[in-house]
Amino acid sequence: xxxxxxxxxxxxxxRVNATRLGRAQVRYASSKSLxxxxxxxxxxxxxxxxxxxxxxxGEKLGxxxxxxxxxxxxxxxxxxxxxxxxxPNTGIRFHGHTIPDCQKLLPPAPGGKEIIAESMLWLLxxxxxxxxxxxxxxxxxxxxxxxxxxxxxxxxxAFPRDLHPMTQxxxxxxxxxxxxxxxxxxEKGIKKTEYWKYAFNDSMKLIARLPALAARIYxxxxxxxxxxxxxxxxxxxxxxxxxxxxxGDNEGMTEYLRLYIALHGDHEGGNVSAHTAHLVGSALSxxxxxxxxxxxxxxxxxxxxxxxxxxxxxxxxxxxxxxxTEVTPEQIKDYLWxxxxxxxxxxxxxxxxxxDPDPRxxxxxxxxxxxxxxxxxPIIQLVKKTYQVAPGVLREHGKTKNPNPNVDATSGCLLxxxxxxxxxxxxxxxxxxxxxxxxxxxxWDRALGLPLERPKSVTMDEIEALIKKA
Numbered sequence: 089x090x091x092x093x094x095x096x097x098x099x100x101x102x103r104v105n106a107t108r109l110g111r112a113q114v115r116y117a118s119s120k121s122l123x124x125x126x127x128x129x130x131x132x133x134x135x136x137x138x139x140x141x142x143x144x145x146g147e148k149l150g151x152x153x154x155x156x157x158x159x160x161x162x163x164x165x166x167x168x169x170x171x172x173x174x175x176p177n178t179g180i181r182f183h184g185h186t187i188p189d190c191q192k193l194l195p196p197a198p199g200g201k202e203i204i205a206e207s208m209l210w211l212l213x214x215x216x217x218x219x220x221x222x223x224x225x226x227x228x229x230x231x232x233x234x235x236x237x238x239x240x241x242x243x244x245x246a247f248p249r250d251l252h253p254m255t256q257x258x259x260x261x262x263x264x265x266x267x268x269x270x271x272x273x274x275e276k277g278i279k280k281t282e283y284w285k286y287a288f289n290d291s292m293k294l295i296a297r298l299p300a301l302a303a304r305i306y307x308x309x310x311x312x313x314x315x316x317x318x319x320x321x322x323x324x325x326x327x328x329x330x331x332x333x334x335x336g337d338n339e340g341m342t343e344y345l346r347l348y349i350a351l352h353g354d355h356e357g358g359n360v361s362a363h364t365a366h367l368v369g370s371a372l373s374x375x376x377x378x379x380x381x382x383x384x385x386x387x388x389x390x391x392x393x394x395x396x397x398x399x400x401x402x403x404x405x406x407x408x409x410x411x412x413t414e415v416t417p418e419q420i421k422d423y424l425w426x427x428x429x430x431x432x433x434x435x436x437x438x439x440x441x442x443x444d445p446d447p448r449x450x451x452x453x454x455x456x457x458x459x460x461x462x463x464x465x466p467i468i469q470l471v472k473k474t475y476q477v478a479p480g481v482l483r484e485h486g487k488t489k490n491p492n493p494n495v496d497a498t499s500g501c502l503l504x505x506x507x508x509x510x511x512x513x514x515x516x517x518x519x520x521x522x523x524x525x526x527x528x529x530x531x532w533d534r535a536l537g538l539p540l541e542r543p544k545s546v547t548m549d550e551i552e553a554l555i556k557k558a
Contacts, residue, residue, distance in 0.1 A: 169357030179447035203350035254387035265376035284535035291527035303332030354525025365526035395500030411466035436497030448495035
């Protein structure tokens with residue numbers, strides 16, 4: 089029996105309960121397509137939601153405090169998210185699987201070692217681990233649908249070169265809704281039980297085309313005289329993206345982009361971009377409009393620009409104290425205190441939810457340790473040395489709830505090392521990545537029949553009146 093036949097034979101054992109990994113059980117997908125696999129798991133989750141609504145609708149999940157209302161709803165349990173869960177201490181889990189679990193279980197690209205977008209997308213949508221053959225078929229499907237419509241290419245080419253790349257990305261995604269299957273079907277009139285199928289088709293097409301859109305924006309803004317290579321049907325999604333960006337011959341950069349995009353694919357639903365996609369989608373806006381709105385949120389300085397701020401800070405420190413083996417922990421400590429005493433924060437440290445080191449940061453550090461070319465990288469070595477010193481300084485400073493690094497402490501610095509030095513473009517890569525989770529959840533929102541999101545707002549006078557009444 090050939091290797092491929094063995095793989096397919098193994099894959100036919102659907103939803104196998106295998107070795108326990110933390111709280112998760114490995115469920116292997118069958119030999120079906122992604123859509124067929126998803127259709128098979130939806131009824132179970134619909135029944136689970138029905139049971140929660142009918143039998144536990146009156147149960148409390150916590151109290152709403154004034155600090156929740158005026159503090160950005162931080163920590164308030166008020167949103168259903170299917171694809172991932174974020175624990176303050178252990179970090180992100182995708183359907184119960186930690187990042188190390190995913191690195192062991194999810195198939196890489198042929199010849200590669202890192203998680204790829206297709207594997208993560210399959211897990212996010214279905215909760216099951218795909219076979220290598222299924223991932224390869226999905227890669228081909230995405231590549232076959234990856235070319236931009238001429239209408240969209242013409243719109244993007246007409247943008248001014250100095251228009252911010254994230255503005256271009258959100259406008260390009262919104263413009264794609266001219267061919268939304270969901271919007272067309274809704275206008276004609278379809279059953280609510282069919283919504284998810286059209287949302288799925290739109291989402292898959294958008295994910296397929298995002299690399300071509302993002303690469304075209306990069307070329308127009310920074311390398312207008314460089315032609316875009318055609319999509320290679322034998323490459324995975326990010327392999328094609330890396331090639332279109334001009335890094336197809338750089339194996340290190342391509343592998344890093346694969347890992348980066350997979351790790352950033354989803355981070356539960358409370359962050360700005362994920363929540364925005366979910367909120368706009370709850371109005372039954374199609375996936376193109378919903379994700380375009382999410383990208384506008386991602387472009388904000390408090391969400392998607394963090395790795396640029398880290399890189400600028402690291403380069404400023406490098407310029408002041410040097411880099412390489414001659415830099416001492418004491419020099420880094422002094423620079424950290426200089427930053428804090430100036431009233432600034434140390435970028436790349438702390439997180440809105442996490443209270444321990446970000447597992448995504450640890451995964452990127454492991455990547456750095458495995459790559460020989462990064463052993464001599466001045467910026468990457470300075471990141472590592474800062475990690476050894478910064479938590480202690482921040483604890484001593486006493487004003488940071490979490491003195492540990494988050495993923496941004498390394499992610500932008502790696503892009504810089506590999507030669508992508510156009511800072512404004514970094515969030516576009518984040519935007520290509522975050523589509524995996526936002527769009528997977530939009531499909532589930534429609535499959536579960538989730539309603540229009542409409543929380544109750546209160547004025548400050550109403551809050552004071554409620555306090556007096558209590």
